[in-house]
Amino acid sequence: GAVVSQHPSRVICKSGTSVKIECRSLDFQATTMFWYRQFPKQSLMLMATSNEGSKATYEQGVEKDKFLINHASLTLSTLTVTSAHPEDSSFYICSASERRVGGYTFGSGTRLTVV
Amino acid sequence: EDQVTQSPEALRLQEGESSSLNCSYTVSGLRGLFWYRQDPGKGPEFLFTLYSAGEEKEKERLKATLTKKESFLHITAPKPEDSATYLCAVRTDSNYQLIWGAGTKLIIKP
Numbered sequence: 001g002a003v004v005s006q007h008p009s010r011v012i013c014k015s016g017t018s019v020k021i022e023c024r025s026l027d028f029q030a031t032t033m034f035w036y037r038q039f040p041k042q043s044l045m046l047m048a049t050s051n052e053g054s055k056a057t058y059e060q061g062v063e064k065d066k067f068l069i070n071h072a073s074l075t076l077s078t079l080t081v082t083s084a085h086p087e088d089s090s091f092y093i094c095s096a097s098e099r100r101v102g103g104y105t106f107g108s109g110t111r112l113t114v115v
Numbered sequence: 116e117d118q119v120t121q122s123p124e125a126l127r128l129q130e131g132e133s134s135s136l137n138c139s140y141t142v143s144g145l146r147g148l149f150w151y152r153q154d155p156g157k158g159p160e161f162l163f164t165l166y167s168a169g170e171e172k173e174k175e176r177l178k179a180t181l182t183k184k185e186s187f188l189h190i191t192a193p194k195p196e197d198s199a200t201y202l203c204a205v206r207t208d209s210n211y212q213l214i215w216g217a218g219t220k221l222i223i224k225p
Contacts, residue, residue, distance in 0.1 A: 006158070032211060043202065043217045044159070093158045097211075104149065104213060106158035 002028050004096045006107025013084055013114055021079045021110045023094030030096035033077035034104070035069060038091045050077060084114040117142040121203050121216035128223050131192050136201055136219045139185040144208030148186050150179050151202045153218070159202055162188075193223045 003026040013019045023033060032051050036044040048064075050056035050071035058064045066088075068080040077096070081088055094107040122137045140148065147166050151159035163172045165181040172179050176197065178189040188201055200220045204213040 004158075034212065043215045046212060049212060091156075095158075099211070102147070103161070103164065105161065106151075109156065109158045111156065 002096075002098075002103065002105040004030075004094065004105045004107045006094050006110060008110060009108060010111045011113070013112070015085055015114055016083055018080055018082045019084055019112060021081075021092055021094070021112075023077045023079070023096065023107050025075050025096040025098075025105070028096075028098050028101070028105075029074040030077070031074065031099045032097045033069075033071050034095040034097070035067070035077075035079050036093045036095065038093060038109075044093065047079075081112065084112070086114045088112065089114045117205070117207055117210075117214050119203060119205055119214050119216040121201075121219050123219060124217070125220040126222070128190075128193055128221070130194060130223055130225050133189070133191045133193070135190070136188040136221070137185060138188070138203030138216055140203075140205050140214075141184075142205055142207045142214070146206040146208055148181055149204045149206070149213065150186070150188055151204070153200045153202055162201075190221070193221075195223045195225050197221065198223045 005024045007022050035047045047062045048056045048058045050069050052074050056069035071077040093109045095104050097104045119140045147164050149164050150162040153159045163179040168183045170181050176191050180187045200218045202218045203216040
């Protein structure tokens with residue numbers, strides 16, 4: 001079955017630094033990638049959608065200069081949290097989809113803690 | 116406005132006690148309804164996709180059904196390892212993104 005690998009699973013960084021999260025589709029071509037943020041005891045909140053080779057489309061209220069998304073290949077997307085602050089601490093999850101086939105496969109998530 | 120509502124918010128069952136989780140939706144055009152299981156600190160794990168009213172799918176102790184207004188996730192004789200949050204999401208004709216319900220937290224007590 002489709003597998004998405006997300007790294008790191010946990011990261012702690014200092015306030016003001018940047019953190020990069022990687023999301024790789026291992027056995028299919030991810031034409032579309034989704035990045036979510038999840039707060040404790042809440043459902044998934046979509047941050048942005050990216051199609052391979054195109055700029056990401058951000059949801060209302062999500063700062064595109066703070067959450068940089070790159071989807072340069074059909075198997076890799078990255079989310080960079082720039083100048084992180086404690087309020088950026090959260091659980092970030094990626095999801096990959098191959099439009100021709102359909103279906104949405106999720107990574108295992110990244111717990112970001114900004115101190 | 117497209118909307119997905121899950122109920123109950125939380126459900127506690129004894130091991131072996133069967134029950135159902137509900138996902139009701141109001142969307143302009145349904146392209147697919149998805150069920151996922153999420154364990155704490157993990158990403159959602161795919162369970163089922165349903166596409167049309169009357170469709171049913173089964174996997175072990177789980178069975179998903181779909182009508183024109185809602186979907187049910189039936190769990191038969193659950194075990195403690197079935198404890199998780201179950202998420203429902205829909206894809207519509209007008210959008211490739213998923214619209215998510217808030218989830219049902221299921222706790223199975225031994």
